[in-house]
Each structure stands twice: as C-alpha cells, then as structure tokens.
Amino acid sequence: MKRIVSICLFLTALSLSFVACTDQADQKTATKMENKEKAPAARAKLVSNKVAGIQVGDQAPNFKLKNVDDKMYGLEDIKDANGNAPKGFIITFTCNTCPVAKMYEDRIIALHDKMSPLGYPVVAIQPNDPSMKPGDSFSEMQKRAADKNYPFVYLLDDGQEIFPQYGASRTPESYLVDNTFKLRYHGAIDDNSGDPDGVTINYVENAVSAIQSGQDPDPADIKAVGCGIKAKRT
Numbered sequence: 001m002k003r004i005v006s007i008c009l010f011l012t013a014l015s016l017s018f019v020a021c022t023d024q025a026d027q028k029t030a031t032k033m034e035n036k037e038k039a040p041a042a043r044a045k046l047v048s049n050k051v052a053g054i055q056v057g058d059q060a061p062n063f064k065l066k067n068v069d070d071k072m073y074g075l076e077d078i079k080d081a082n083g084n085a086p087k088g089f090i091i092t093f094t095c096n097t098c099p100v101a102k103m104y105e106d107r108i109i110a111l112h113d114k115m116s117p118l119g120y121p122v123v124a125i126q127p128n129d130p131s132m133k134p135g136d137s138f139s140e141m142q143k144r145a146a147d148k149n150y151p152f153v154y155l156l157d158d159g160q161e162i163f164p165q166y167g168a169s170r171t172p173e174s175y176l177v178d179n180t181f182k183l184r185y186h187g188a189i190d191d192n193s194g195d196p197d198g199v200t201i202n203y204v205e206n207a208v209s210a211i212q213s214g215q216d217p218d219p220a221d222i223k224a225v226g227c228g229i230k231a232k233r234t
Helices: 002-048 099-118 138-148 162-166 203-212
Strands: 065-067 088-093 122-126 153-156 173-178 183-187
Touching: 088 099, 088 162, 088 203, 099 122, 099 203, 138 153, 173 203, 183 203
Parallel strands: 088 122, 122 153
Antiparallel strands: 065 153, 088 173, 173 183
8 A cells, every 4th residue: 555655656746847847848948939039129129220321312411510610610601712602522520539530631631622622622520429539529629620720620520410410430431412412422531541652542532523524423432441430328
C-alpha cells in the first residue's frame, strides 16, 4: 500500500514539474514573439526621426537670423557686391571651431569675392550649439568675423531651427539656391578639403556657371566633408 502511495506521489510531482517547464517555455516563446513585434516599430521610429531636409529642386526655407553686426537678416535683406538683389545665394553652414571649416575659411571668403559680383553672395550660418562648443558663441563669431574681415553675413542659427530644415549635417556644407529660393546644388564646396592647392573641381563655382548658362548644375549633389553639427542635447 505504501509503495502504491509513493508511486502516486512521484507521478504527481512529475506532472507538476512538466507543467512548470511548459509554462516557462511558453513564457520565453511569448517574450521572443513580443520582442519581434516591437523591433519593427523601433526601426520605423528611427527612420521617421531622420532629418530629411531639402533636395535639389525643392524650395529652400527662408529665415530671420542675427548677424555679427547685431542686425536680423533674411534672404530678402541681402544684396550682392553690386548692391543689387542677388540672382542666388550660396548658403553655407560653417563655424569657428571645426578644423575642416577652418581649412575652408579663406576659400569661402574667396568664393564670396568671386561669386558676389556675379550676383551670388555667400550667406554663412553657424549651426552649432554654443553650450557644447563655446568657441562658436555669438561673441566668438563676432571676433572671428572681425579678425578675418568677413565680406559676407555670418548668422547664428539660434535655437538650431534652420539647419534641420535644410538637412545640413556638416560644417562646411553649401546650398546654392536661385532667386526663387529653388535649391540648385547641395554639398561640398570643392573636391579637396585638406589641400586648397590640390583642388581640381570647384563644385559651387561650376554650379553657378551652369545656372548662368541656363543649365542645371551637374553634378548637383556632392556629399559634404567636415565636422558633424553639434546639436543641443535633450
């Protein structure tokens, strides 16, 4: 009799153990399935958060930003070297602190001096958050513009609202727009960021020449090389 009772107790324990193992396996399976269902949503969120900006052919956003002279400027407030309303604008996101932007500084000045008389002035915008890069503060921008005698406006993207609208991610990065604010060329200024004497293709200059000839720039989009824009941490 005792032997029968022992066998019954053993079978009961074995049954309970099997149920527990099954429950644990089911729970693991459910967790894996839940994670699989969540994964696509997470990936979609990452894609949807990407700043697309504008593409060649799109209308470029206008803005009202403070210049180093303490005045507010929009594109409609800027004149070319002849004092006329420009035929277009070379909107260039740049800064004080990026080593690549520093290497391009004299080239950007020369670009303005050459293109502004043709009706295409440089419009420089500093997009970095000064709290992350103190060397890009407004006072430091004023000092740099005075030291180098910038012949163009040097605007602060205060609040960092403009560069995401354009989709800029580097300094320097240029957007050539015509007088209807249509984007005609985007990207690198030339083909040699490290050596101005080694430049063989001046992309922005060539794009202006194409527009002057009634043609579309080709190429119209070249990846910009430079430092990543320092966005404010949230």
